[in-house]
Amino acid sequence: MDHRREELERKRAKLAELRRQREERKQAAMQSREQQPAAVSKLDTQDINDLVNSLVGERALSPTGQPGAPRAAREAPGASRDRSISSATSVGTQAGSPVPGTATPGTSPNPATGAAAAAFAAAGAAGGLRIVPAFTASSIVVFDFPPREKIVYNKEVQTADTGVGERDEGRLTEDEIERRVRQIREKDDRARAAREEERARREAEAQARESEVRQLTDEQRATILESREFAAFVDQRSRVLERVLDEKYDAMVDYTLAAATESDDAGGEGLKLAVAFHDDKLSRNRSVMDLAWSTRFPELTAAAYNRNPMAPNEPDGVVAIWNTHLRERPEFVFYAPSDVLRVSFSDFNPSVVVGSAYSGQILLWDTRAKAQPVLKTPLTASGHTHPVYALRVVGSTNAHQLITASTDGLVCSWQLDMLAQPQEALELTHPAHLRTDEVSVTCMDFADNETTAFVVGTAEGAAYHVNRYDRAGCKAGLNAFDAYRAHAAPINSIHFHPSIAADFSDLFVTTSSDWTMRLWRARPAAKPASTAPTDIRPLHTFDAFDDYVYDARWSPVHPSLLASVDGTGRLALWNLNQYVELPVHAAATGRALNRLAWDRPGRRIATGGVDGSVYVYDVGDLAAPRPDDSARFTRVLAELAD
Incomplete structure (x- = not known):
């Protein structure tokens, strides 16, 4: 403010001095006029x-x-002025x-x-x-006034004289004409050559300027290498190059040879390891907790990891998006403040990845954003406060919801664009329990085209029907009287049969830590609940396992094909149309496998285990259904039900 005030004072003094000088000049001019x-x-x-x-x-x-005197006398003789x-x-x-x-x-x-x-x-x-x-x-x-100058034009032909008249042209000989034509051509050729030489010289100078290598100092080089823009550019472009280099197409194939036209990927019987994903920095001392394929991009699969106990400074939870054409590193990496137990791609937004954590939080990541979650639920009593082992996105494109269930028996419904609090909350209780009436939910699944009723698996080894809303003969909540009770240990997974050609949507399989896998036929959801405790028996029990059975999934395209993984690290394929006691094919990794997932075309299976690696197997011709597989599977189910 003082500086501004001093500047204003100087300007006022300058204006006063200018006024004083102007008054002095005015007085001097008046005095000169008076004198x-x-x-x-x-x-x-x-x-x-x-x-x-x-x-x-x-x-x-x-x-x-x-x-007075005449005009001629008044004017001086010989005057030539204007x-x-x-x-x-x-x-x-x-x-x-x-x-x-x-x-x-x-x-x-x-x-x-x-x-x-x-x-x-x-x-x-x-x-x-x-x-x-x-x-x-x-x-x-x-x-x-002087007289106007008259301009006269000459109407002759106003062209340059060539030096050769019409008469002279008739006198020229043929040799002279050829000589002149040759001179003109030589002159044009020299001019054209000069132009080409000038153009070539300019192009050479431009290339020389472009090829000049700019010498950077060590500080400038370090600044560029440490900048975020440079790192993002290198990361994105290197991924593109790695995808291109992963293609197995032989550009030097000779189509004239019959042997060269035969494809090695034509398929075959058995399981073939297509690719194995492992990153020492990312998955060291971590286990794969869940797997999910993208419904929009069949080459992307998401893997959820738990914490690394040997690295307390690293993020507890990690989600890696692996690309089958990018084998050395994941396409995206997301972090979470707690162990990520379940992960899923949104069927209605391909860039959204949803996960559940051991702390009870629901996390949402976006592939267009950074590695941290863009949305997450608060750690309050309005949501989950126990580990969330069950997660599923249900509904349609314009009306879909996220359904989650935690080990304290709380089932919540969320909108993906607003995770501050659940839209609905339902507590599952069982009065027959001795110590507590809470139901410890370990897994959950919906039948196809069903959004209001689902089946949950519990830590006590039983599965129950759950209704989200009241309906005829059934109240909202857990149906404690109709129980799928056969396992002697916690149920690790539940999966309903997908709707393919025939309607087998009432079938589902469960896996348990009692070394068994069981096939069930679900009770119709529209049927009124039983008034007395009723135990529903399984259609078949698969007991050809030597360890815990962690997961089982139906094929999305073959009606009688399902896959399972267990604690011995074995991936087993079961074709119920051929055998119901033993798998038709199996592949072993040597380490326990926790999860598996089929891709949408049903040609590949992704598995993950305790070593943090993700193995992708090619099923080949085993996944191709035959026209009579649905009818044969119907007969097999009828035999199992007898």
């Missing part, structure tokens, strides 16, 4: 009259209007008296007249004094 009339007044009036008479001399007119505008002023005195100051023949001019003329000229030059004497005069203005 000039006083100096002129000293001149004698008679001298002024004599000066005027001497100046107008021969051009003066008599008072009676008689002209006569565009001339004026004469006649001054008269008394009638018949001669004009003072006029020189007559034989007389000399009056010396006083010269002195007066000089004084008058000096006075006029000094201040532009205007003196108007009382003259009786008349003025004549003569305008003398």
